[in-house]
Structure formats: structure tokens, C-alpha cells
Amino acid sequence: MVRRIKCVIAYDGTHFFGYQIQPGKRTVQGELERVLKRMHKGKEVRVAASGRTDAGVHAYGQVIHFDTPLSLSPEQWKKALNAQLPDDIVVRSAAETDSAFHARFSAKAKEYRYNVWTAAERDVFRRHYCAWHPYPLHIDAMNEALVPLKGTHDFTGFCSAKTAMEDRVRTIYHAEVEADGPMLQFRLIGSGFLYNMVRIIVGTVLEVGQGKRSPSDIEWLLAAKDRRLAGPTAPAQGLYLWRVYYGDEHFDQ
Numbered sequence: 354m355v356r357r358i359k360c361v362i363a364y365d366g367t368h369f370f371g372y373q374i375q376p377g378k379r380t381v382q383g384e385l386e387r388v389l390k391r392m393h394k395g396k397e398v399r400v401a402a403s404g405r406t407d408a409g410v411h412a413y414g415q416v417i418h419f420d421t422p423l424s425l426s427p428e429q430w431k432k433a434l435n436a437q438l439p440d441d442i443v444v445r446s447a448a449e450t451d452s453a454f455h456a457r458f459s460a461k462a463k464e465y466r467y468n469v470w471t472a473a474e475r476d477v478f479r480r481h482y483c484a485w486h487p488y489p490l491h492i493d494a495m496n497e498a499l500v501p502l503k504g505t506h507d508f509t510g511f512c513s514a515k516t517a518m519e520d521r522v523r524t525i526y527h528a529e530v531e532a533d534g535p536m537l538q539f540r541l542i543g544s545g546f547l548y549n550m551v552r553i554i555v556g557t558v559l560e561v562g563q564g565k566r567s568p569s570d571i572e573w574l575l576a577a578k579d580r581r582l583a584g585p586t587a588p589a590q591g592l593y594l595w596r597v598y599y600g601d602e603h604f605d606q
Contacts, residue, residue, distance in 0.1 A: 358430055359418045359450040365441040366411045367481040367590070373405040381406075381415075381442060388437045389419060403456045403463065403597040407549075409589030411482070414445075414464075414596040418456045454599075462526060462598040464542045465551045467591045469559070472535040483536070484555075484591035490562035492532050497568035498561040499528040501575065502554065509578035511554055512547035513586070521547055530558070542598075549586050557584030 362385075370378040374386065382400055389398035403416045425433065430447040438444070453459075468483035470476055475485055502511075505524040512521060527542040539555055557574070560566045566584070574583050 354424075355420050355422055355452075356424070357418055357420050357450050357452050357454060358427075358447060359416065359454060359456065360430070360434070360447045361445045362415050362417060363413045363443050363445055364411065364415065365481075366406060366409050368441060369408065371406055371408045371410070372402060372412075372415070381412075384439055384442055385417065385434075388434060389421075391437065392423070392433065393421070401456045403460050404594070406592075406594055407589055409481075410592045410594070411590075412594040413466075415594050416456045416460070416597045418450065418454060456597075459599055460545075460597050461600045462542055462544055463546060463594065464527075464540065464596040464598070465546065466593045466595045467539040467541075467551060467555045467587065468593070469537040469539070469555070469587075469591060470535060471532075471537055481590050484588045486537075486559055488563050490537070490559070491564065492530060492537075492562065494564075494568050495530050495558050495562040498558050498566075498571050499530065499554075500568075501571045502528050506575050507578060508547055508550055508575070510574050510580055510583050511550050511557070512580065513549040513553070514580050516548040518547060523547065523550075528554075540595075552587040552589070552592060553580070553583055553585075555587040555591070559587070560584045 364381050369381055372381045374380050374382040385400045386398060398419050400417050400419045406412055427447040427449060431444050434444045470479055470483045470485050471487060471490060473487045503525050505522060507522050509521045524544040525541060530537055530539045541551055561568055
């Protein structure tokens, strides 16, 4: 009997060349499949994820699934995987799920968070886990700039020119930035995100906070659909895939 196992995993993206497997490079998918292959006595086991993350990007709530003939309990799966995975990946939960479930195609929404350290001095202990932006920022203006992004829009102007997707319409349910001392955290929840979309939104909104742009610029940037007009792509290390929603949870708050 083949069972489908769903896992929620977290990883520190610092020493990975992203999630997706690449020949000759260390990736999250590669490490997961290496362990599963060992557990299945040399048989390849493919892992599907809710989506890929780039080199240096972290995850707190990435969701994966795989099919297996092994009859382990969810707790046994969690313990067995964590015993063999490297210390920069951890399985937070495991569950047996219906064969109709797919980590990517069943997802209804994703939440990303982005951390920015704004102190005048670099923090060497946070350098892999947040961007450093040592300039005064106007938080209210930044939140004002995020408002026009909510709703359903064509986000061509806020994605990388390398984006392969032809359909660039996405829905943003929630967008805000909050300050806790010198640490800022952006929180965005949407139906899906294009390549570099969150990082470009953050880079553009930081320019608003710095006074280089007006909050009203966001509306015409959406309408212009030209990546060259938006702000810079914020660094990878500040970004976290925080949570994937599958319809049972409220994600529009």
C-alpha cells in the first residue's frame, strides 16, 4: 500500500543553493531525497514542495509531500527524518494525507515574511537572517504604500524579468510592515507570488519609507507593468516562506 506523507519543514537557507534540486549543488530537495533514498534502501523517492525558494532564502513553514510504501506513523517519520537530515533542515510536523493532496497544487495561499535590520551598525549575528538598511524610515508611509497592492492585480512590474509565468495576475490578501525596535518585518499573504515578487515589493516600499518615492507611486507602478521602474530587489537573506494555507485556515486577515 502506498501512502502519501505531508511534512511541514523549516530550513536555514544560508548554505543552500535554493530549494530545488540542482546537479552538483547542495539543495534542500537534494538533502531530503538523499535521506529518503537511504530509508527506502536505495530506491529514489521524489519530493514535491509548495514552491521553490532561492539561494539564501529561508523557510519556517515549507510544505512537502512524498509517496512511500513504508508503514511508519507520523511521529516515526518525523523522528526518522530529523535523525538523518543536516542540522539546517528540520521536520516540524508529519502527517499521512489523502492521495489527492498536493503540496503545490492544493495550496490556496502563501505567507512570506521579510526582516530588515535598521540600526546604524551591522549586527554580525543577524547578517544571514535579515537585510541591513541603516536609514531612517517612515513606517506609516510604507504601510500606506502597501495598500494599493492588496487585491487582484497584474504584478508584471513587481517580478523579475526572468519570470517564466505568462499569467502574472495574483491576489494579495494581506500586506503590512511592523517595527519592533530596529527590526522591521514585512508580512505578505497572497494567492501566489511571482519570481522575486516579495523582494521587489520590499525594495520598492523601503524607498517609500526613505522618502525617495511617494506611497502613491505604487499605483502607477502596477499600471506601468515595467520592472525597470520599480525599486531594487531586496537581498535574499531577509526572506522567509512562513506558511502555506490549504483552505482550512483564515488567511485574509
